[in-house]
Amino acid sequence: MAPAMQHVFIDGTFADLAKELGDYLNIGADIQPLLDNNQKDEALKKLVTASTALNSTPEKEFTAAYNLLVYLVLQSPNVNMFLPRICENLSKPITSSPINGPGLALSVLTTIFNLLAPDNEVRFNVFQAILRLVKAGGLFEMLKPQLKKLDSWLEEWEVDEEDQRKLFGQIADVAEDAGEEEQAYQYILKSLRTFDPKDPEEISSTEAQNLSLRALKAALLSNTHYDFHDLTSLPTVQALSDSHPIYSELLEILAEKELEDYNDFRDEHEGFIEKEGLDNSKLHRKMRLLTLASLAASTPSKELEYKRISKALQIPGEDVERWVIDVIRAGLVEGKLSQQKQVFLIHRTTYRVFGEKQWREVATRIDTWKNTLRSVKEVISRERQQAEMQKEREMQEVERKAAGLSGMSAGRRTGGKDMIEMGTD
Template identity: 65%
Template sequence: MASRMEENTGAEKVVAGQGQKQDDGFEVSAPAGSAHTRALNTTATTTSDDPFVVDDEQQSSSHLSTPPTPAEETRAAAQNEDVDQIQPRHHRVTRTLEPPTFALRASDIQSAAFHSPGQTTQSDSEESGFLFTPDSHDPFYYPTDIDAVIRALEDLAEHPPWPRNYNMSPTTPRPQLVFVDGTPAELAQELADYLQIGDEVSPLLAKDQHEEALAKIVRASSNLNSAPEKDFTGAYNLLIHLVLESKEPKKHLPTICQNLLKPITSSPVNGPGLALNALQAIFNLLEPTNTLRYNVFMQILKFVKGHGMFDTLKPALANLPRWFQSWDMDEEDQRKMYVEIADVAADAGEEGESYQYILKALRTIDAKDSEEVTSEEAQQLSLRALRMALLSPTQYDFQDLRVLASIQALSDSHPVYSQLLDIFAEQDLEDYNDFTEEHEGFVEKEKLDHEKLQRKMRLLTFASLAASTPSREIEYAKIAKALQIPTEEIEMWAIDVIRAGLVEGKLSQQKKVFLVHRTTYRVFGEKQWRELGTRIDTWRHSLRNVLTVVRKQQAEMVTQAQREQREAQRDHNREQQRAQ
């Protein structure tokens, strides 16, 4: 096998080793145009237009890494310019179902499709079972009888390896074919030869010191970052397979992840995509309940942050609650991951997304634990959330902050910040101006951007004015006074407050008023209850007036009807008298 690696082909045999666990993993597309992308077209692993496939419904879509039908196998092989046929090797075929798992010994496929003339098929006991993608560039692959493969697969469809009553509905994860060639020792030697440390590893393998041999391979694995692009994925998948099948994967995975965080010197353009594919493969090949997934995902976050690839990560984040439950993560570890995600989002310019994950991190703090609430970590995280909320051009609701125990604790540790939060939550521009005078230089010292704060305060003041006006008509003069602006700027601020979603209404230039259609209360406390009570009293008084008018009109109508009835009766009586 060493010779195959020297031909830059053997490593390619596990290209599709990134086939993910079908329960709740995620998928990263290989870089467009790479040899790996072309090779995947003829394997059981499919790539998605969306870089990550994460939720259960998505997992059952066409983005899943599912076995192709015989017709799809044939079409893919015919259309692929680099892979003319499905190439034979001696394999055990393992079909993995999550959950449960069933093993398939495809001796029919081996004898009919993967056995070239003059070769002797190895027994199942001599083979292992992991995924690889054949590469037509490898001279050691032999032509295959496609018809034989199709017949064998049709036979498998006729006699499936899972129970007849197994639910194969679209919401059930689909089976996945996994191939690997050779024993662990052979695979380790092949990879060692590729890394040019075969002479060091061979004696260890001869003594059955597999863990020591793997340790040497992992230490030398940083050289894979300079491997040719066409070998990169295959070589890394082989390394990942060896590590995950070892006794102590957690001993070697940190080194591999750190290597993948470094530049891929052989492929400056496609390198980030290749490295992310490898990290994704590690995550997906770990058992869903394995806590190592947490550590790997943290490394993925660092990678995504360093390469500005947050968009590729966002779909996977919906799975976090389920993952945390599967990994049995405590609140502290959850908080660390939420903060890391917030950092990644902030670097990508997703301030709103970042703010939401900071809030999630704050919610992991136990409100009943006063020591945790007042800890330095909690206070700094609270200040970060508060600053983000104040400076955000889209965040106008501060109630989600004020209910958090760690935010409330700022009134003791950082009273000036707490006072500023109260102003933005329920007070107006005049109160903010008083604050800046009382705490002169505070805004500048804390780098809070006075212009942004003042603009937001004007919009919030406009919203409060609209909410507190019973008549639903606000005179221009009243708006100008509250916002401390010239009358000619009122229209501009009215447009801005409507765009911000705080108020709905329209301007009446003829009457010089703003007509309020709908408004949102910034806070609903005692003051707002009183305003609501006043408004209800006004409505009650108006309804009473209407009711009085209606009753008066009703009484008049009854009187009129009675008068008309009496007149009609008199006329009738006169007619009768004349007739007599």
């Protein structure tokens, strides 16, 4: 939405402006008696009903005419009675301007949205109309910056879970049409989170399961999605184990297993991938990257040999470096290649799942570090003892030499005295 407008300035009394719009819509004679009797809402009903004709008015007159209608409606204490019909009209094609029509209608809807009080429930209806228009006109880029405000809007409008679910689904559809796969996926997840996790019937309902499958397929086919914890943690997706066990098995493989398991799945469920419209080449590539990530995470030495990678990924040795580069680009692992040693030096890895096996690996790694530190400590302790012993020996040597020098000096002094005394006699 555009920056919020607080006022629309139009000169004239309600009766004069309503008569002007009525004449423009060719119903001036019908509403004049109502205006004379100060029956404003009755006059507005006729104006709003006739306003469908505005969709065929010349492009240069469209915005002004609709803004006048909106201004008049906002004067009524029953504004919420009229706005949904106006929004519905604006969601329909603007026949006088097939090219610019969606943009013109969106501008009027945005004006309505911004003029309403933040907690006005009709704002929800206006926003839905905006979504329909954005979808029809391919205008998602205009909506995208405003979506970060959606959560606070829903709270202000006090929208229940069912309506939130529908709204999130609409946004997902709009994003998908615009090629925004990640945005679409995130709003499908938002829809799934509106189901009550404590209600078994709700999370296993047809609607919940269809949405879960949609989210799962989107994640499987995404070129950038490798972490499936966001799905496996959802009760609705967990319920797929009963309603769609093969999909549930496939998710488990992508979430925590390896390429060999995927190949076994393909053999066991021959034709399933193709029948369900999934892309085996994408899934196969993704499983290789995930398998390499798991292999790196389970390597305590942080040096992964090329031959191990080749075997796990079922690829020729000459292709190993290409796959390592791909897994680094995917953000699953950080490290560098050592062509000389024929190893992948691992700096950082991402665990696909963190369970009992991974805790054991961490424990093993900690034990290795402890043993290494213990060995280092022992070496340092020995070196320190040797250094102290050497220092003590050096001190003793210095003291010994000092004592010897002291004795020689005393002897020289005594001998000199005797000679003098002898000379005196």
